[in-house]
Amino acid sequence: MLLKNKLQRIKSFLKSNNILTSEEECYCYAEDSSNIIKSEKKPEVVVFAETIEDVRNIIKYAYENEIPIVSRGAGTNMVGSCISDNGGIVLNFSKMNKILEINKIDMTAIVQPGVVLGDLKNAVDNAGLFFPPDPSNYEVSTIGGAIAQSSGGAMGLKYGTTKDYILSLKVITSNGELITLGSKTSKNSSGYHLAELMVGSEGTLAVIVEATLRLIPKPKxxxxxxxxxxxxxxxxxxxxxxxxxxxxxxxxxxxxxxxxxxxxxxxxxxxxxxxxxxxxxxxxxxxxxxxxxxxxxxxxxxxxxxxxxxxxxxxxxxxxxxxxxxxxxxxxxxxxxxxxxxxxxxxxxxxxxxxxxxxxxxxxxxxxxxxxxxxxxxxxxxxxxxxxxxxxxxxxxxxxxxxxxxxxxxLGGTISAEHGIGLEKKSYLQEAVDSSAINYMKMIKKIFDPKNILNPGKIF
Ligand SMILES: Cc1cc2nc3c(=O)[nH]c(=O)nc-3n(C[C@H](O)[C@H](O)[C@H](O)COP(=O)(O)OP(=O)(O)OC[C@H]3O[C@@H](n4cnc5c(N)ncnc54)[C@H](O)[C@@H]3O)c2cc1C
Missing domain, CATH: 3.40.462.10 (FAD-linked oxidases, C-terminal domain)
Known part of the structure; x- marks a missing residue:
C-alpha cells in the first residue's frame, strides 16, 4: 500500500487532472483484454504522462522507492501484459499521443508512444507513404503497445511486423535514465541492436517515450x-x-x-x-x-x-x-x-x-x-x-x-506469433523456448531492471 506521503510526492510531479487514486478509477485500469487472467489487485495510482519529463520523474521515484510500474497504451493486449497484479503505478500514455514529424525524404515518422495506430496509418497515408503493421484493432491500439508486444497483422506476410519498422527509440530505464537506442538512418550496424531488444519486451525492460519509425512508399x-x-x-x-x-x-x-x-x-x-x-x-x-x-x-x-x-x-x-x-x-x-x-x-x-x-x-x-x-x-x-x-x-x-x-x-511452431506472453502464456514458455535462451532473457531483464519494478511477473 502506498503511504500517503508517497502519493503526495507522485502528485507533485503531475498536473492534478493527470492522476487517479480512487478505488473505482483505479479498478478500471487493473485489467486488459485478456479474459482468462483476472487481476488480484488494482493499481494504487494511475498517472497520465504528458511529457518525457513526467515519465522520468515517476520512474525515478518508483525506482528509489521500489514501486512497480505497468506501462499502458489502450489496454487491448490479450495476454494479461497490462494486469496490475502487484498494485503500484499504472503509467498511462494516452495523453502522449502526438505525431511529432513525418519526413517524406527520409521516409520516417517520429511519434509519441500513445499515438493510436489508426491515426498514424492515416497521417502517413495522407503524406503518400505507408506504415504496414495492422493488428485487427489498429483503430484503438497504440504504437507503444504495438512495439512492446511486437504486434503483427494481416500484412505481415509481405511487410513483416512492427519490429521491421523500428529505427530508433527513446526509452527511460528503470533508474530514470533517458537513453536513445538505434538511429534514424535506414541502416545501422553500430553495436548491439538494443532498440530491437525492446520490441516484444512487454514493458519489462524500459519505458518507450518516443519512436522513430521506418515508412515505405505507398503501393499504387x-x-x-x-x-x-x-x-x-x-x-x-x-x-x-x-x-x-x-x-x-x-x-x-x-x-x-x-x-x-x-x-x-x-x-x-x-x-x-x-x-x-x-x-x-x-x-x-x-x-x-x-x-x-x-x-x-x-x-x-x-x-x-x-x-x-x-x-x-x-x-x-x-x-x-x-x-x-x-x-x-x-x-x-x-x-x-x-x-x-x-x-x-x-x-x-x-x-x-x-x-x-x-x-x-x-x-x-x-x-x-x-x-x-x-x-x-x-x-x-x-x-x-x-x-x-x-x-x-x-x-x-x-x-x-x-x-x-x-x-x-x-510441428516446429511457437506459442505466440504476435500477441506476446504476458501472464497468460508464461507457464508454457519453457516448452516453446530453449531453456538457455530463457536464462539469457532473465539476465537481460536483471541488467535493465535490477529492482524488478517494470511490469514485474510478466513473460517469466
Ligand atoms: C479485438 C482485438 C484484435 C486484435 N488483433 C490483433 C492482431 O491482429 N495482431 C496483433 O498483433 N495483436 C492483436 N491484438 C492485440 C493488441 O492489439 C496488441 O497487443 C496491441 O498492439 C496492444 O496495444 P495497446 O495499445 O492496447 O497496448 P497495451 O495492451 O496497453 O499494452 C501492451 C504491452 O505494452 C506495454 N506498453 C504499452 N505502452 C508502453 C510504453 N510506452 N513503453 C513500454 N511498454 C509499453 C504494456 O506494459 C504491455 O506490456 C488484438 C486485440 C484485440 C482486443
Missing amino acids: IQMSVFAYFDDIDNGSSAATKITANGILPAAIDFMDKNSIRTVESYAKCGLNTCMEILLLVTLDGEEDSVISQTELVKKILQQSGASDIITSKNNEESTKIWNARRSSFASTTRLAPDVVTDDIIVPRSNFSKMVKYCRDIAHKYDLNMCMVGHAGDGNIHPQIALNLESEDEFRRYMSAKAEIYDKVIS
Missing part, C-alpha cells in the same frame, strides 16, 4: 480476391500454393466455417455460410503487376478446388469483406459470456495440418471454436466462446490449449 493499387472452399484441406493448402508459386500477396487470411457463420449472423455482409473455409487474398503494388498476379492467384485458387471466387471490383467491396474478417473476435463474443483467443504459428508447410488439428481438438473437447488467422504466415487464431465460470468448460479448454501447444511445437 490494391486488389483482393476472396475464395470459398467446401473442403478445409483444399482451402488451407491453397494458401501455401500461392506463395510456393512465387507470388507474395500483401495478405492471405482465412476464416473457417464457424467463424464465417458467426460473423455473418452479426455483421450481415453477405458471406457464404455453407462453405468450410474462406481465403482472403490481397495483392498490392504497381497496377500491371497486381493485375497479372491476381489472374495467377485466381488460377491457383481454381486449381486448388475453390468453389466460388470473388474479385473485389472496388475498395468498398474489399473493405466490406476484410471488415468482416476483422470483426470476427467481436462477433464471437456474442456466442457465450467469454471468449478466449490464441495466437499460434507453425511453418507455412504445416498450416493445413494445424488447422485440422485445432478443429479436431474442438470436437474432442466439445468447444465452440471459430478459427481465423493469417494463413500466409501459418498464424492461426482459434477463438473459443465459453463460460469461464463453468469449471467443466474451463477444464476442457485448458486441456485443449495444452494439446494444441504440444502439437504446435511438434
Whole structure:
C-alpha cells in the first residue's frame, strides 16, 4: 500500500487532472483484454504522462522507492501484459499521443508512444507513404503497445511486423535514465541492436517515450480476391500454393466455417455460410503487376478446388469483406459470456495440418471454436466462446490449449506469433523456448531492471 506521503510526492510531479487514486478509477485500469487472467489487485495510482519529463520523474521515484510500474497504451493486449497484479503505478500514455514529424525524404515518422495506430496509418497515408503493421484493432491500439508486444497483422506476410519498422527509440530505464537506442538512418550496424531488444519486451525492460519509425512508399493499387472452399484441406493448402508459386500477396487470411457463420449472423455482409473455409487474398503494388498476379492467384485458387471466387471490383467491396474478417473476435463474443483467443504459428508447410488439428481438438473437447488467422504466415487464431465460470468448460479448454501447444511445437511452431506472453502464456514458455535462451532473457531483464519494478511477473 502506498503511504500517503508517497502519493503526495507522485502528485507533485503531475498536473492534478493527470492522476487517479480512487478505488473505482483505479479498478478500471487493473485489467486488459485478456479474459482468462483476472487481476488480484488494482493499481494504487494511475498517472497520465504528458511529457518525457513526467515519465522520468515517476520512474525515478518508483525506482528509489521500489514501486512497480505497468506501462499502458489502450489496454487491448490479450495476454494479461497490462494486469496490475502487484498494485503500484499504472503509467498511462494516452495523453502522449502526438505525431511529432513525418519526413517524406527520409521516409520516417517520429511519434509519441500513445499515438493510436489508426491515426498514424492515416497521417502517413495522407503524406503518400505507408506504415504496414495492422493488428485487427489498429483503430484503438497504440504504437507503444504495438512495439512492446511486437504486434503483427494481416500484412505481415509481405511487410513483416512492427519490429521491421523500428529505427530508433527513446526509452527511460528503470533508474530514470533517458537513453536513445538505434538511429534514424535506414541502416545501422553500430553495436548491439538494443532498440530491437525492446520490441516484444512487454514493458519489462524500459519505458518507450518516443519512436522513430521506418515508412515505405505507398503501393499504387490494391486488389483482393476472396475464395470459398467446401473442403478445409483444399482451402488451407491453397494458401501455401500461392506463395510456393512465387507470388507474395500483401495478405492471405482465412476464416473457417464457424467463424464465417458467426460473423455473418452479426455483421450481415453477405458471406457464404455453407462453405468450410474462406481465403482472403490481397495483392498490392504497381497496377500491371497486381493485375497479372491476381489472374495467377485466381488460377491457383481454381486449381486448388475453390468453389466460388470473388474479385473485389472496388475498395468498398474489399473493405466490406476484410471488415468482416476483422470483426470476427467481436462477433464471437456474442456466442457465450467469454471468449478466449490464441495466437499460434507453425511453418507455412504445416498450416493445413494445424488447422485440422485445432478443429479436431474442438470436437474432442466439445468447444465452440471459430478459427481465423493469417494463413500466409501459418498464424492461426482459434477463438473459443465459453463460460469461464463453468469449471467443466474451463477444464476442457485448458486441456485443449495444452494439446494444441504440444502439437504446435511438434510441428516446429511457437506459442505466440504476435500477441506476446504476458501472464497468460508464461507457464508454457519453457516448452516453446530453449531453456538457455530463457536464462539469457532473465539476465537481460536483471541488467535493465535490477529492482524488478517494470511490469514485474510478466513473460517469466
Ligand atoms: C479485438 C482485438 C484484435 C486484435 N488483433 C490483433 C492482431 O491482429 N495482431 C496483433 O498483433 N495483436 C492483436 N491484438 C492485440 C493488441 O492489439 C496488441 O497487443 C496491441 O498492439 C496492444 O496495444 P495497446 O495499445 O492496447 O497496448 P497495451 O495492451 O496497453 O499494452 C501492451 C504491452 O505494452 C506495454 N506498453 C504499452 N505502452 C508502453 C510504453 N510506452 N513503453 C513500454 N511498454 C509499453 C504494456 O506494459 C504491455 O506490456 C488484438 C486485440 C484485440 C482486443
